[in-house]
Amino acid sequence: MNVKELTSRYAEGQRDFREANLAGADLSGVDLSDANIRQANLQGANLQGANLKEVNLREAILQGANLRNANLRSANLIGSNLMAADLSAADLSEANLRAASLQRAKFDGAILTEALLNEADLSSASFIEAMLDDANFARANMSRACLKKANLEGANLTIAVLNDAILEGAIASKAMFNGAHLERANFRGADLASAKMTGVDLRDADLSGAQLRGANLSWSTLRGINLTEAKLYRTNLSWSNLTDATLSGAILMSANLNKTNFRNARLDGAMLPDGNTY
Numbered sequence: 001m002n003v004k005e006l007t008s009r010y011a012e013g014q015r016d017f018r019e020a021n022l023a024g025a026d027l028s029g030v031d032l033s034d035a036n037i038r039q040a041n042l043q044g045a046n047l048q049g050a051n052l053k054e055v056n057l058r059e060a061i062l063q064g065a066n067l068r069n070a071n072l073r074s075a076n077l078i079g080s081n082l083m084a085a086d087l088s089a090a091d092l093s094e095a096n097l098r099a100a101s102l103q104r105a106k107f108d109g110a111i112l113t114e115a116l117l118n119e120a121d122l123s124s125a126s127f128i129e130a131m132l133d134d135a136n137f138a139r140a141n142m143s144r145a146c147l148k149k150a151n152l153e154g155a156n157l158t159i160a161v162l163n164d165a166i167l168e169g170a171i172a173s174k175a176m177f178n179g180a181h182l183e184r185a186n187f188r189g190a191d192l193a194s195a196k197m198t199g200v201d202l203r204d205a206d207l208s209g210a211q212l213r214g215a216n217l218s219w220s221t222l223r224g225i226n227l228t229e230a231k232l233y234r235t236n237l238s239w240s241n242l243t244d245a246t247l248s249g250a251i252l253m254s255a256n257l258n259k260t261n262f263r264n265a266r267l268d269g270a271m272l273p274d275g276n277t278y
Contacts, residue, residue: 003027
């Protein structure tokens with residue numbers, strides 16, 4: 001099937017184009033909203049600015065495709081292959097990308113509000129300044145992903161893998177990270193106020209200057225973590241292991257330190273729960 005045939009059939013009212021072979025096709029700006037393109041081959045296709053609202057792209061091949069500025073609101077992308085695809089500034093609000101292959105995909109400036117990305121492979125993907133509020137990343141692989149200055153407010157990252165991920169300057173207030181793997185993650189200057197982070201593994205992570213007011217990090221592995229000048233007002237650190245952690249200049253006012261392990265931790269200049277400086 002070529003582009004002319006596809007657009008002509010769509011204009012005639014047809015919507016079923018499952019398993020179509022459109023690899024490398026130029027579909028920029030095309031309107032295929034509500035079409036069924038399930039299991040189609042769109043590898044390397046140009047879909048920049050295309051209207052793909054509520055399109056069924058389940059298990060489709062979109063590897064290396066250009067989807068910049070595309071409208072993918074409420075699109076079905078379950079199990080699709082979007083490896084190295086460019087979705088910068090695309091709108092994927094309420095889209096379903098469960099179990100999709102998104103390694104090295106680019107979502108910079110994209111909108112993924114309330115999108116489903118649970119169990120997806122997002123390793124080395126880029127989400128710089130993306131809107132990810134209330135999105136579901138439960139059990140997703142986000143190792144080495146870049147989420148610098150992304151908005152993750154209220155997002156669900158339960159049991160997600162974010163080892164070596166970059167979340168510098170990200171907004172993740174009220175986000176859920178319970179049970180997540182965050183080893184060596186970079187949260188410098190991030191906003192994690194009221195975040196739920198029980199049972200997380202943050203060993204050797206960098207949270208210097210981070211806002212953790214009211215966050216719950218109880219029962220967590222925080223060995224070697226950098227919390228220099230972090231704001232930990234009313235943060236729950238009970239039963240957590242901060243062996244070899246650095247908390248120089250951190251604010252721990254009213255923090256819950258019940259059964260917290262500070263073995264070999266640096267606390268110089270830290271403001272303790274009682275208001276005194278260490």
